[in-house]
Amino acid sequence: xxxxxxxxxxxxxxxxxxxxxxxxxxxxxxxxxxxxxxxxxxxxxxxxxxxxxxxxxxxxxxxxxxxxxxxxxxxxxxxxxxxxxxxxxxxxxxxxxxxxxxxxxxxxxxxxxxxxxxxxxxxxxxxxxxxxxxxxxxxxxxxxxxxxxxxxxxxxxxxxxxxxxxxxxxxxxxxxxxxxxxxxxxxxxxxxxxxxxxxxxxxxxxxxxxxxxxxxxxxxxxxxxxxxxxxxxxxxxxxxxxxxxxxxxxxxxxxxxxxxxxxxxxxxxxxxxxxxxxxxxxxxxxxxxxxxxxxxxxxxxxxxxxxxxxxxxxxxxxxxxxxxxxxxxxxxxxxxxxxxxxxxxxxxxxxxxxxxxxxxxxxxxxxxxxxxxxxxxxxxxxxxxxxxxxxxxxxxxxxxxxxxxxxxxxxxxxxxxxxxxxxxxxxxxxxxxxxxxxxxx
Numbered sequence: 001x002x003x004x005x006x007x008x009x010x011x012x013x014x015x016x017x018x019x020x021x022x023x024x025x026x027x028x029x030x031x032x033x034x035x036x037x038x039x040x041x042x043x044x045x046x047x048x049x050x051x052x053x054x055x056x057x058x059x060x061x062x063x064x065x066x067x068x069x070x071x072x073x074x075x076x077x078x079x080x081x082x083x084x085x086x087x088x089x090x091x092x093x094x095x096x097x098x099x100x101x102x103x104x105x106x107x108x109x110x111x112x113x114x115x116x117x118x119x120x121x122x123x124x125x126x127x128x129x130x131x132x133x134x135x136x137x138x139x140x141x142x143x144x145x146x147x148x149x150x151x152x153x154x155x156x157x158x159x160x161x162x163x164x165x166x167x168x169x170x171x172x173x174x175x176x177x178x179x180x181x182x183x184x185x186x187x188x189x190x191x192x193x194x195x196x197x198x199x200x201x202x203x204x205x206x207x208x209x210x211x212x213x214x215x216x217x218x219x220x221x222x223x224x225x226x227x228x229x230x231x232x233x234x235x236x237x238x239x240x241x242x243x244x245x246x247x248x249x250x251x252x253x254x255x256x257x258x259x260x261x262x263x264x265x266x267x268x269x270x271x272x273x274x275x276x277x278x279x280x281x282x283x284x285x286x287x288x289x290x291x292x293x294x295x296x297x298x299x300x301x302x303x304x305x306x307x308x309x310x311x312x313x314x315x316x317x318x319x320x321x322x323x324x325x326x327x328x329x330x331x332x333x334x335x336x337x338x339x340x341x342x343x344x345x346x347x348x349x350x351x352x353x354x355x356x357x358x359x360x361x362x363x364x365x366x367x368x369x370x371x372x373x374x375x376x377x378x379x380x381x382x383x384x385x386x387x388x389x390x391x392x393x394x395x396x397x398x399x400x401x402x403x404x405x406x407x408x409x410x411x412x413x414x415x416x417x418x419x420x421x422x423x424x425x426x427x428x429x430x431x432x433x434x435x436x437x438x439x440x441x
Contacts, residue, residue, distance in 0.1 A: 019143070019308070019309070020139040020143070020307075020308035020309060020312055020313075021137075021139040021140040021141070021142060021143025021144070021146075022143055023308075023309060023312070023313045024137075024139055024140060024143075024312055024313055024316050024385065024386065025140070025143070026313070027313040027314070027316040027317040027320070028316050028317075028320040028385075028411075030317060031043070031316060031317045031318070031319075031320040031321035032320060032321060032322065034321060035321030035322065035323050036323055036324055036325075040323060043321050044321075046064065047063065047064050047065035047068075047318050048063045048064070048065065049063065049064050050062065050063055050064075051063075051064055051067055064318070065318050065319070068314060068315055068318050068319075069315070069318075069319070069390070069393060070224065070229070070230050070231070071220075071230075072311045072314065072315065073231050073234075073311070073315060073390065074220055074230050074231045074233060074234040075234060075303065075306070075307065075311060076231070076234070076307050076311050076312065076315070077172065077231040077232070077234035077235050077238075078216075078234035078235065078237055078238045078303070079238070079300065079303050079304065079307045080168045080172065080234075080235060080238070081172075081234060081235035081236070081237065081238025081239055082238045082241060082296055082299060082300045082303075083165055083168075083300065084165055084168065084169050084235075084238070085238060085239055085241070085243065085296060086243065086296060086297070086300065087162065087165045089243055090243070091162070091165075092158060092161070092162035092165075093162060093165065093166070097363075098162075099162075099166075100357060100362055100363040101159070101354065101357055101358075101363035101364065101365075101366070102159055102162035102163040102165075102166055103166050104353045104354060104356065104357035104362075104363060105159075105163050105166075105350045105353055105354045105357075105374075105378070106163050106164075106166035106167045106170065106350075107166075107170075107349075107353055108348075108349035108350050108351075108352055108353025108354065109134075109136065109163070109167060109345075109346050109349045109350045109353075109378070109381050110134045110167065110170045110171075110349070111349060112345040112346070112348050112349025112352075113133035113134055113341040113342060113345025113346055113349065114130050114131070114133070114134055114341075114345070115345070116133075116337075116340060116341045116344060116345040117129065117130045117132070117133055117337055117338070117341040117345070118130055120333075120336075120337045120340065120341070121333075121337055122333060123331075123333070123334075125402070126331060126333075126334045126337075126396075126402060128395045128396065129334065129337075129338065129392065129395045129396065129402070129406060131171070131174045131175075131178065131179065131391045131394075131395060132338055132341075132384070132388050132391050132392050132395060132406055132409075132410065133338055133341035133342045133345055133346070133382075133384060133388065133413070134167075134170065134171060134174065134384075134391070135167065135168075135171045135384045135386075135387030135388045135390075135391060136163070136164050136167045136346070136381045136382075136383065136384060136387070137383050137384055137385040137386045137387060137388070137414070138160070138161065138164035138168075139308065139312060139386070140383045140385055140386075140414070140418065141160060141164070141377075141380045141381065141383050141418075141421075142157065142160065142161070144380060144383075144418055144421065144422050145157055145160065145380075145425075147422070148422070148425055148426060151425065151426060152373065152425055153367075153368030153369060153373070154368070155366040155367055155368040155369050156366075156368070156369055156373050156377060158366070159366055159369065159377070160377055160380075160381075163350075163377075163381070167381075168387070171387055171391065172232065172235050174391075175229055175231070175232065175391065175394065176228060176229075176232045179229065179391065179394040179395065180227055180228040180229060180232075181227055182227040183226060183227035183228060184225065184226045184227055185226075187222045187223075187225055187226035188222070188223075188226050188228065190222055191218075191219045191222035191223060191226070191233070194215040194218060194219060195215070195219060195236060195237075195240065197215070198212060198215060198237070198240035199239075199240050201240075201242075202240045202241065202242045205242050205244055206242070207241065207242050207295040212237070212240070212241070215237075216233070216234075216237045219233045219236070219237065220233045220234075229394060241295050241296045241299060242294075242295050242296065243294055243295070243296040243297070244294065256285075259285050312386055315386060315389075315390075316385075316386065316389075319389050319390075319393070319407070320389070320407065320411075322404050322407045322408055322411075323404075328404070329400075329401045329404075330401065330404060330405045330408060331401060331402060331405040332405075334402060334405040334406065334409060335405050335406075335408050335409040335412065336409065337409065338388075338405075338406055338409030338410060338413060339409045339410075339412040339413035339416065340413070341413070342382040342383075342384050342388070342409075342410065342413030342414065342417060343379070343382045343413050343416050343417050343420075345382075346378060346379065346381040346382040346417065347375070347378045347379040347381075347382060347417075348378075349378075350374070350377070350378030350381050351374060351375055351378045354374050354378070355371075355374075372424065372425075373425065375424055376421050376422075376424035376425035377421065377425070378421075379417050379420050379421035379424060380417060380418065380421030380422070380425070381417070381421075382413055382414065382416070382417025382418075382421070383414040383417050383418050383421075384410055384413065384414055385410060385411075385414050388406075388410045388414075389406075389407060389410055392406035392407060392410065
C-alpha cells in the first residue's frame with residue numbers, strides 16, 4: 001500500500017544514517033586498500049595537495065585534508081548543532097523525563113572510556129588521547145541496527161539516537177575546552193560580535209539566509225586563526241538558527257485556502273500558460289511556504305543528505321588510509337588502550353549508568369526494550385570511528401605514529417564492538433522488562 005512507503009521524519013533519519021554507515025564502511029575499505037596498494041603514494045599526495053588563494057601580497061593555502069577536516073567537518077558539526085538544538089527544544093531531550101535515560105547512558109559512555117584510557121596509559125606523550133574513545137559514531141551504529149531489522153524495537157533506535165546526540169554534545173565541549181590551545185581571545189571576541197547579532201535575530205524569529213551564510217564564513221575564518229578548532233564555529237552557528245515559523249498553522253491554513261480559492265477563480269482552461277493573476281498567486285504560495293517552514297528543520301533536512309552521503313564518506317576516505325607494512329611504526333600500547341577503552345569502556349559505562357538510573361527510579365526503560373537490548377547497544381556504542389578519528393587528529397597534531405596508532409586502535413575497537421553488539425542484539429529475546437515509572441519530570 002502507498003501508506004507503507006510514507007516514512008516518519010525519524011524513520012527517514014534512520015534510513016539516511018543507516019545508508020551513510022554503509023558508505024562509511026565502503027570509503028574506509030577503499031582508503032585502506034588504496035593506501036596499501038602500489039598507488040599508495042598517490043593517496044598520500046592527493047590529501048597533501050595545497051588548495052587556496054594566492055596573490056602578490058596575499059596567500060591562503062591549506063592541504064586538501066585540512067580543508068576536509070577543518071572546512072567540510074565544520075558543516076558536519078553545524079548539522080550536529082542543529083540536531084542538538086532540535087532535540088533539546090522539541091525532541092527526545094526536551095524534558096527531564098525523556099532526557100534522563102539517554103543522558104545517564106551517554107555520561108557513562110564518556111566517563112568510563114576516559115577513565116580506562118587514563119588507567120591503562122603509561123606514557124605522558126600519549127595521555128592527550130583520552131578524548132578519543134569517548135565518541136560514538138551514530139551512522140555506523142544505526143547501520144548495524146538497520147541490518148537487524150525487526151529484531152530490535154523502534155524504541156531502541158530512538159534511544160540510540162538521543163544517546164548519540166548527548167554524546168556528540170559532550171565531544172563538542174571536550175574539543176572546545178581541552179583540544180584548543182594558544183587561543184587568541186581578540187579573534188574570539190571579534191567572532192562573538194556578529195554571532196551575537198544572529199542570536200538577537202533568532203530571538204526575534206528572524207532568519208536571513210544569505211546574511212547567515214556570510215557571517216558563518218567570517219566566523220569560521222576568525223575561529224581558524226584563534227586557536228579554537230573552526231568546527232566549533234559550526235555548532236555555535238547552528239544555535240543561532242530559529243526553530244519556529246513566522247506564522248502558525250491556523251494562519252498558514254487560512255492563507256492557503258485563500259490562495260487556492262483565488263487561483264481557481266482565475267483559471268483559464270483555454271490557455272496552456274498561467275495568467276498574470278495565477279503567477280502572483282504562485283508567488284504568494286512560495287512566500288507563504290517559506291514563512292511556514294521552520295528554518296532549523298529546513299536546513300537540517302537539506303544538509304542531512306550532503307553530510308551523510310558526501311562529507312562523512314569523504315572524511316573517512318581521507319583519514320582512514322593507514323599504511324600497514326613491516327616497517328610500520330605503531331605504539332602498540334596506545335593501539336590496545338584505545339581498542340579496550342572503546343569496547344569495554346563504552347559497554348560497561350553505558351550499562352552501569354543505565355541500570356543505575358532505573359534502579360534509582362529517576363528514569364524508566366523505554367517500552368519495547370529489555371536489558372539485553374541495553375547491553376547490546378552499549379557495546380555497539382564502542383563504534384567510535386568518525387568522531388574518534390577526528391579527535392585523534394586534534395590530540396596528536398603532526399605525530400604520524402600516534403595518529404596511525406590511534407586509527408588502528410579505533411578500527412579494532414569499532415570492529416569488535418560492532419560484531420559483538422550485533423551478535424548480542426541478534427540473539428536477544430523478545431521479553432521486555434516492565435518500565436519503571438520516573439519520579440522526575
